[in-house]
Amino acid sequence: MMDAFVSGQSRSRDFVSQMEGEFATSDLDNDDRFSDLQLALAMFGAVDREEDEKMLAGECKYALRLLREEL
DSSP states (O other): OHHHHHHTSOOOHHHHHHHHHHHHHTTGGGOGGGHHHHHHHHHTTSSOHHHHHHHHHHHHHHHHHHHHHHO
16 A cells, blocks of 8 residues: 555545554554654644655655565
8 A cells, every 4th residue: 555655546535544554454553663654644634735745655665665675
């Protein structure tokens, strides 16, 4: 789902909510390396939508890089 958000395929609030749920079910919400991603997911759409999209896309890229390095 993070790949889809980064590529711009889907950036709706519903999609972000689904991504937040997926994040929690994979136990990444307990990993300190992803604390900024967790905050970006929780705050998405709360203030400036365009800025929130940029911040969340950046955090998704960072998380994807970390996860791919582990493989």
